[in-house]
Amino acid sequence: MTKLAANGMKPASGKSSVLKKTSKRSSQPNEPGAAVLRYKGSKHFRQRVVCSVLSGRAIRIDDIRPFPTTTDYQEEVQMGIMGHEAAFLRLVDKLTNGTQVEINETGTTLRFKPGYVTGGRESHDCGTSRSLGWFIEGLLPLALFSKTPFNLTLSGITNDDVDLSVDALKAVTLPLLKHFGVAEEGGLELKVKRRGAPPGGGGLVEFRCPIVRELKPIDFTEPGLIKRIRGNAYCTKVSPQIANRVAESSRGLLNRLLPDVWVHTDHHAGRTGGESPGFALSLVAESTTGVLLVAETAADKGTLPEDLGNFGSKLILEEIKNGGCVDSSHQSLAMLLMVLCPEDVSRLRIGKLTRYSVTYLRHLRDFFGAYFRLKPDPQTSTVLVSCQGIGFKNLSRGAT
């Protein structure tokens, strides 16, 4: 079924004229109710693929990095679809049935016709260009609307400074799903078997997710008061003392506000430590109404543990200051799930609307025709987000 044609990494500058042509053709705007959605540019790749699978609408993305550029990580020239994007497509392809993926020679154009999410037991190497959080975050909504429950073994980077880490996913993202009536009987879990820090990776996680028939609309507008802060400072292939130093320094600022701060330390060595040394901190603030806010940071080259801890605590304070019932990293996921609810109104209070959420909102409009009401609340400088679900049902699931 699947044609995963080419993962174009070749710098082929001669083709640019051809590409121009295709881009002209694709500059047709998306008409309301058009069958195939057309996009341009490399941004928001994951959003588009995920929305496409959920909505069943084919997409075509042109001009994916049409001109060669260099990146920070690798010194080689990058053009077209990148490693993690190809890996994500392969993973989606593994977990679906009937997906058609076509990528042109240079990797700058993608045609994606979604199939049915089948799920099941799969293992996948996610590479080292993006962390596992990027993959799992994208897969979560697909996992809910699958034919069989997901049981994935993914390998790659578990913690980095770009995406959500596995700790944050475990502590905040999965509990967020429970608000939507997911996994009331359990079955939703993320097990970290091995840690993997960038650039080498080598982490291994097990991800299980149950399926749902339909979601439950939410009314999640009371942020409550922060009652405790929990954290996880992990280190791998470095001195175990580093994690302690991170934990210790992260408490300094927070203890001025709240005594109930507890940061776990998690040291990995040997096989469970992955390929590269590294350490990171993720902090979770929990409120009286069950709100969970996460902030996290990972060490770069030459970062002092004390600085990292301090920085992490500032980040969580920033999140708390922004307020809202979900933190800035989880706005988009919550909004997607709100759209996928039955035809009832869901409400959510968020802090500042991030730029990622804004593009997500536009994609939700394109794919699902869903508009949100965004009501700023100047008193608390939060935003009340509400929408009517589109009556989404799990079409992949079999009935008896």
Next chain:
Amino acid sequence: MSDALSLTKDAKKPHRTSKSGAKANKKKEKGGKVERHNPRAFSVSKIGKTRKTQQRNLDRAQRKEVVPQVDRAEEVPPPVMVVVMGPRGSGKTTLIRSLIKLYTGHNLKESTGPITVVSGKNRRITFQECPDDLCGMVDLAKVADLVLLVVDGSFGFEMETFEFLNILQVHGFPKVMCVLTHLDRFDNVKALRATKKKLKTRFWTEVYNGAKVFGMGGEINGKYPKTEVRNIALYLSRTKFRPLRWRNTHPYVVVDRYEDITYPQKVLEDPTCDREVAVFGYVRGTHLKAGQRVHVIGAGDFGMAEVSALQDPCPLPTKEKVANRSLNKKESQLYAPLANIGSVVIDQDAMYIDIGRANYTRKENLLLEDGAAEAAGGGGGSGSEEEEEDDGDDEYEEGGGGDFDAKDSSRLLRELQDVRSAVDEKMGASELKLFGGRKGGRKGVSGEEASMAAARAAAAAAAEEEEADDGGDGSEEESSEDEDEGEESSGEEESSEESSEEGSDGSSDGGAMSVDEDEGNGVKKRKNIKMPREERVAASPGGSGGGRTRRRALFDDDDVTGRGEDGRDEEDDSDGSMSEDDDDVDENGGVSQAWKSGMATRAAERFLQRKSQNVNLQDLVYGRPGRGGQDNAAKEGEDSASEEEGGDQEQDDDFFTIRGGGNKGSKRRGHSSSGGGDAESEDDDDDEDGGGGVGGGDRSKFYPDREALDDWEGTGDDCAIEAIRNKFVTGDWGSGAGANGAGGGGAGDGDDGDGDDDDSEVYGDFEDLQTGDKFGPGAEDSDDSDDDDDGDEENGMETEREKNARLKAEAMASKDEGEEGDEDEEGGGGGGEKKKRLDANGEEIEDDDEFLREATKRREDQQTRNRKEFEDMGDAAQLRIRGFPQGRYVRIRFKALPAEFVTNFRPENPVIVGGLMAAEEGLAMVRTRAKRHRWHGKTLKSNDPLVVSAGWRRFQTQPVFATEDPNERQRYLKYTPEHMHCFCYFYGPIIPQNTGIMAFQSMGNTATGFRVALTGTALELDAKFEVVKKLKLVGYPDKIFKKTAFIKGMFNSDLECWSGSTSLRLGGSSCSVILTPCYVG
């Protein structure tokens, strides 16, 4: 004698128990039971029986509990869809005609298309006659709320009736009533009664015992007797409807008016070109969203180019007006554009307006035109009036406006008819002033045209007057005309003014008017009269198509308004985008610098102003809707599309640029008061690295500025940390709650269930394990009342705990109250009152139905939320977010329907536009559980084509039948099994699970027997399924070599061509292997 005596003495007389009297009664009371000393101890005397009764009661209670369907009814529901179905000649039209006559007093000629009437104070009914073919039956079964099955009593049931009942069953059984007609053909009362009973019982077995059956006597004047019709009407008005699942999740529109608005030139050039079509109807089911894909039954899937809400053509009377009385004739309206009501006849390619007698045209002209009209209309139009008179209906005659006496207006109109030169010629002669206001333009108009404009104005006014007269007459020209009067409320003056304005524009409006009349392009006479009004509708911003039918007029107006609006938009934008534009100019240099003075202060002012205006986040995200609040979502979509194009020109790889400079202005100032403005600015900033770098694109994590984070280091009373202290439980609760929850609840109020368990934890003391510090609640001022803090710690703890318990109890109480009624929440009330209610409620609570009540409560809460959430938003915004709710009258424009839709359009066939949910378009393999209908004569064969009806669609496909073996293998079946379900796989449009499906071998009317071949439900969708077939490979040797042989006739199809190293038995010898399988035709 003595013997006898002696006998009695010898044999002792046995005791005779008394059979009556007090003693006998006493014994009877006891019932021969052993009296127990303590009856309470033996309350269950018969365990088995008690168990049985209890079980039975429980079972019955259980059976009563159904998963409640969410009722998505709106305040003003759409008209009830009543489908009148029956075989040919059974009296459907007569029934509809009688009912319409009863409701509105109107005599219907034909009953084509949906006919909507106001039947009562709060009910409207749409009648639709079911056409005589299977497709129509299938389509209408999907939308019917109530079905009147008309059965020819003198003939008995016909196959169609049962087929239709079966179709209904598959597509969610709506209410069904039976009407027996032609009962006057019985001359024997006994036979009549017996037949009635027979038919009734048969009908009951099909539907349910006690289903309503009406009997109809003979026709009088082409209608059924009044009393019997009234009886049906009574039931129609009383029936309640239960939501059906498919319709509870899908929006649909039963089209009651349709217009082909393709540019005629296009059709002339290519008669088979795709047509632009506008359809009208009430939204039913759920919300119809503007961006939704729809399935036009019989035509295919389409995107809606535009959806707009129109004024209800057949509105319910206002509640206050009819509070204490029944409807009068004027209120019981009739709306049926497809049913040739009044004097409009719809032909295949045109509408003919029967103007009856001409009031305006001079006699000499009339004669000529009459002849022409007859030639054109084929007598269809002009003949109808005579027919009507033959009908003996005197009411109708007034409709023509017999008592017309507006001489001035008729004179004016005659003058208009005398105009010999066309408007464009006049245009050529006239002067055109491009600039200046309308007044200036008026001056420029030549005298001749000015007089024309005046004449038009006067004519319009006259038309209005005439209409008012008609309405006053109360004649039926019409109840449907009344509906338009609602629009008219703006008054004659206005319309005359407008018409004069239009005239003064010197545009070709007048020309359009006359030209359109010539074309006869789908307008009623009534509309014609009201032309000025219509133009106004088209001209009003965004109100696209309030019954708009004139293309020419539309183009002109659109252009004009479009230009005007754009201008306005630009003006609106200017305050935001100005600064940017100016900067550009500045870079180019050479522009006057005067405006730059005090720019910063002005910017600051504007910033503050905007801040106070609550930056509209929605506009920032979705683009500005514009169009003065009248916009609709589809329009907005087009807007954003054009924006994209604009963006393309500027930045080639930029995607989805937001129009309007407001956000950009805010970016420049970098204010962070509103999340939206902030986010926007960063979006713009980040464009580049998002495109290229790894770190930039596609990540949900959000990083604030590193510099900004340094603020957290500060100390002192007004440092950043102190500013958020109240967001923690350690802060001041009162202000903390204020700062957190706009809902005012917060955790401190103790009125939400979730928070309270956690509160108790908060109150408790704990030890910080890492530092070893101990924290007691006394250390933190954790409650509103600070009194306790002064006491010593232990004491404080004690009281805190007590208080905690009390709070918890109160929370429980308020929770229970909430379940009883919402008004309590608003009341707030004192604690004492709450407590009392708790006690009262506490007794009522039973554990058994706790769950059920909880569920009900949750559903009710949700429904209030649904209702309330967008209430304050204004109509346009609501329509955009929620979609068009049921009961709205909408116009849907399709850009490209196939030409066949137009050429084969017949008003008697229903046109249904069904909304598709996300992921319901596209094709897939579908697994269904199906059973051949036992009345269908033949078994069905795998791969024989079937016409399947599922969801909204009808499609032809090739099914493969299979059955499941004990080892879960799906084994191929060549034929459907007898009396058994099997799995049926086919490739077709996506159908949600548990949707009913049915299949026919042919949809034609020529088929004999029961046409429903198969019924079932959809089970699963996938890209492919595995169905296996057991092959017996039998072949005959063709050529034999040493170790190889060609075997002939082994495979019967390409599919069977199979090679594998399975051992084949070759007449007793050992194994062999198939080398090259191949099937040659």
